[in-house]
Amino acid sequence: MRDSVFNCCFVPPTPAAVVDDELGRRRNATQPLLRSDCRFLIFFDFDETLVDECSDDAVVVAAPGGSLPGWLKDTYRPARYNEYMQRVLAYLAEQGVSPATIQGVAESLPPCPGIPSLLRFLQSRPPCDFEVVCVSDANTVFIEAWLQKAGFRPLFQRVISNPAHFDEDGRLHMRPFHAHDCQRCPVNMCKAEIVRRYTAQRVQERGGQPFQRVFYVGDGANDFCPSLTLSPRDTAFPRRDFPMHRLIREMEEAKPGELRANVVPWSSGEDVVHTLQKIMEERP
Known part of the structure; x- marks a missing residue:
C-alpha cells in the first residue's frame, strides 16, 4: 500500500502530543495546520536546492576514516540509490556512529546561495500567501534536523521524503517513500506523482478552489x-x-x-525572490 503524502513527517525523539487536524488526519501537535486560503503553493527540493550538498554523500564523513569501504561502494546500482543508502546507514551503525553524530552532519550542511534570504522572504509574508512543502529523495531525519537547526521548520507545512527513524540501538532506518510506474525516476520516488497527488488533494480539501499558481524549486534530474x-x-x-x-x-x-510552465533558472535564492515579488504584484 502506498504512503499518503501526508503520512511522511518526522517523528520527534521526544513524543509530542497527537491531535486530529481539520483534515481528519493524525498529526503531531507541533506540525502546522494546513490553511484553506493560501494563494500560492511552492515545493522545494532539499539536496543541492535548500542545502548546497547531497546530504546522503555528506553523511559519509561520519564513517571511520571519512570514507566507505570499496565493497560497499560497489553495491550501488543505478536508480536504486535508496537501497544503497540503507546499506550505508547500516554500516555506519555497525561502526558505532551515533545518532548525534549523524544528526550533527545534517545540521551543519551549508545552505545554497541566497536560500536563507528566500526562506526569510516567505516567512515574512502573510500566512495566506504561501503553502510551503519540501519534496525530497533524502530522508525525513536529515531534512528535519537541518530545518530545525536553521530555524525554518515552522515555514514548511509538510516534509515529504523517504521515512526514516533511529531505532533503540541507534541505527538509522530508512524505507522507500512509495512504489510507482514512472520510467524517468528512481524506483522509490516519483516527485511528479507526489506533486500531482498532493496538489489535487489540497484543491479538493479547499472546496475545489485551486491555487493561483504552483511553483517548484529544484536542481536534480528527479x-x-x-x-x-x-x-x-x-x-x-x-x-x-x-x-x-x-x-x-x-x-x-x-x-x-511540451513543458507548459514558465521556466526561471536560479543561481541564488534571491533570483526566486525577485520573480515571486513580480508575480505577487500581478492581478490574480
Missing part, C-alpha cells in the same frame, strides 16, 4: 519530472546549469511546448 506537471500559469525554478535545468533545455529544443 526534479525535472514534477516540472512537467505544472500549468502555463505555474513556474519551474531549475538551479542554473544543474541536471534539472539541462533536461528542461533539452526538452525545449526537442519538443517545443
Whole structure:
C-alpha cells in the first residue's frame, strides 16, 4: 500500500502530543495546520536546492576514516540509490556512529546561495500567501534536523521524503517513500506523482478552489519530472546549469511546448525572490 503524502513527517525523539487536524488526519501537535486560503503553493527540493550538498554523500564523513569501504561502494546500482543508502546507514551503525553524530552532519550542511534570504522572504509574508512543502529523495531525519537547526521548520507545512527513524540501538532506518510506474525516476520516488497527488488533494480539501499558481524549486534530474506537471500559469525554478535545468533545455529544443510552465533558472535564492515579488504584484 502506498504512503499518503501526508503520512511522511518526522517523528520527534521526544513524543509530542497527537491531535486530529481539520483534515481528519493524525498529526503531531507541533506540525502546522494546513490553511484553506493560501494563494500560492511552492515545493522545494532539499539536496543541492535548500542545502548546497547531497546530504546522503555528506553523511559519509561520519564513517571511520571519512570514507566507505570499496565493497560497499560497489553495491550501488543505478536508480536504486535508496537501497544503497540503507546499506550505508547500516554500516555506519555497525561502526558505532551515533545518532548525534549523524544528526550533527545534517545540521551543519551549508545552505545554497541566497536560500536563507528566500526562506526569510516567505516567512515574512502573510500566512495566506504561501503553502510551503519540501519534496525530497533524502530522508525525513536529515531534512528535519537541518530545518530545525536553521530555524525554518515552522515555514514548511509538510516534509515529504523517504521515512526514516533511529531505532533503540541507534541505527538509522530508512524505507522507500512509495512504489510507482514512472520510467524517468528512481524506483522509490516519483516527485511528479507526489506533486500531482498532493496538489489535487489540497484543491479538493479547499472546496475545489485551486491555487493561483504552483511553483517548484529544484536542481536534480528527479526534479525535472514534477516540472512537467505544472500549468502555463505555474513556474519551474531549475538551479542554473544543474541536471534539472539541462533536461528542461533539452526538452525545449526537442519538443517545443511540451513543458507548459514558465521556466526561471536560479543561481541564488534571491533570483526566486525577485520573480515571486513580480508575480505577487500581478492581478490574480
